[in-house]
Amino acid sequence: MDFAFLRETFVLLLSGLPLTLQLAFVSIAAGAVLAVLLALMRLSGSRWLGALARSYVFVFRGTPLLVQIFLIYYGLGQFPEVRESVAWPFLRQPYWCALLALGLNTAAYSSEIVRGGILSVPFGQVDAARACGMSRALIFRRIVVPQGLRVALPAYGNEIILMTRSTALASVITLMEVTGIASKIISETFRPVEVFVCAGAIYLMLNFAISRVVALVERRLSPQARKRAPAAAAPEPVR
Amino acid sequence: MADYVELMGFGPRGWGLLLVRATLMTVAVSATAFALGGALGALIAWARIGGDRTLRLAADAYTTVLRGVPDLLVIYLLYFGGSLAVSALAQALGARGFVGVDAFAAGAIAVGAISGAYQSEVFRGAYGVIAPGELDAARSVGMPRLMLFRRIIVPQALRSAIPGLANVWQLALKESALISVVGLTEILRQAQVGAGSTRKPFAFFITAAALYLVLSTISGWGFERAEAVAMRGVRRS
Numbered sequence: 001m002d003f004a005f006l007r008e009t010f011v012l013l014l015s016g017l018p019l020t021l022q023l024a025f026v027s028i029a030a031g032a033v034l035a036v037l038l039a040l041m042r043l044s045g046s047r048w049l050g051a052l053a054r055s056y057v058f059v060f061r062g063t064p065l066l067v068q069i070f071l072i073y074y075g076l077g078q079f080p081e082v083r084e085s086v087a088w089p090f091l092r093q094p095y096w097c098a099l100l101a102l103g104l105n106t107a108a109y110s111s112e113i114v115r116g117g118i119l120s121v122p123f124g125q126v127d128a129a130r131a132c133g134m135s136r137a138l139i140f141r142r143i144v145v146p147q148g149l150r151v152a153l154p155a156y157g158n159e160i161i162l163m164t165r166s167t168a169l170a171s172v173i174t175l176m177e178v179t180g181i182a183s184k185i186i187s188e189t190f191r192p193v194e195v196f197v198c199a200g201a202i203y204l205m206l207n208f209a210i211s212r213v214v215a216l217v218e219r220r221l222s223p224q225a226r227k228r229a230p231a232a233a234a235p236e237p238v239r
Numbered sequence: 240m241a242d243y244v245e246l247m248g249f250g251p252r253g254w255g256l257l258l259v260r261a262t263l264m265t266v267a268v269s270a271t272a273f274a275l276g277g278a279l280g281a282l283i284a285w286a287r288i289g290g291d292r293t294l295r296l297a298a299d300a301y302t303t304v305l306r307g308v309p310d311l312l313v314i315y316l317l318y319f320g321g322s323l324a325v326s327a328l329a330q331a332l333g334a335r336g337f338v339g340v341d342a343f344a345a346g347a348i349a350v351g352a353i354s355g356a357y358q359s360e361v362f363r364g365a366y367g368v369i370a371p372g373e374l375d376a377a378r379s380v381g382m383p384r385l386m387l388f389r390r391i392i393v394p395q396a397l398r399s400a401i402p403g404l405a406n407v408w409q410l411a412l413k414e415s416a417l418i419s420v421v422g423l424t425e426i427l428r429q430a431q432v433g434a435g436s437t438r439k440p441f442a443f444f445i446t447a448a449a450l451y452l453v454l455s456t457i458s459g460w461g462f463e464r465a466e467a468v469a470m471r472g473v474r475r476s
Contacts, residue, residue: 062456064417070447200304
């Protein structure tokens, strides 16, 4: 094992980490807003809004993310209307196209998670809140969101990890995040195994950190589970 | 619009035939990867359920790495690493220069390796539905292990694994698009070639997206049908 090469590669790859994090963070945050909108559209009871949200989810979950990235980065430029629009300075840059594609993609997956979370809140609770005279917005904020979030969080944590992993696709449209740098080093040195080990270690550490943070948030959101924790530590019954 | 139809059609200027061929390639490489992943997933699930400590740890490490590292990196590793290994072998046998590995093989193995990690989870969950009493009963009538696996475990576990496997298949189908980066002419690669030579990228990539939607919808129906057939004799709540 050539440790000098490993260390050098690791340091080089780390310089791509800020871009990876940025892509993941911005797209997940923007995607979350859109996801809530989509989930609300599906639960609104309106046939048109529901169908619109359903077809959005169908299209974005049924096609590869790489196709979506290419469609936005290379595809949109085909139309003179787009090239002359105010959005063109953004849409011609790989960075914004990658963010757009990643955000639209995660919104589709997350909206299903959000919908599941909202649906998991027992209707009796909403009923009770209504009986107390709470407004719809207040019910949503105080009753539905805290409980739904708790249910949706484990699945959403998974989605965050998957999305962080998916930012690697941005390297295909020339962005130099961790995977982009990795592929550059591979083609220069032709040592794929060492580069894979270093890049893999970075992604695994990132995933581990994310899963710890999600677990922490989960604990904060469920005070009842915290109180029950000592009971869980009691000796297991003998089988 | 008429222009688009001509471009994607089967006429002299049309890319229809090439796109159909590319679609078949996507199906072929995804199916190969899925089958590889099935075999691998079964082995890993076995290691995680019945293995000793070392095997279990190795299996856990495998699934954690393959599910946590970007799929693109796995494809690079298999493609470039495979080429390196094949070249070394060829040089040892007296050949000179660099031998590239087949993009289909490298891609199918890479996507299969990832799919195997996911399938092992599905199989592990499906194994849980088998009542321990059935295994005891089979052992007590003296069934050999292989027959027990084939007659008792597989039919029941596979039945409840179908929805999970359907999900993993959809993943493999979408991941197969990444094999285009190492040059396999599947849907996305063909669309890239078409987009490059006609300067109509939107037309080609939207067609590629539509082709993937068609594939995933058809296979979704297929799995639903398979589940209905497999669940014929099962009472459900």
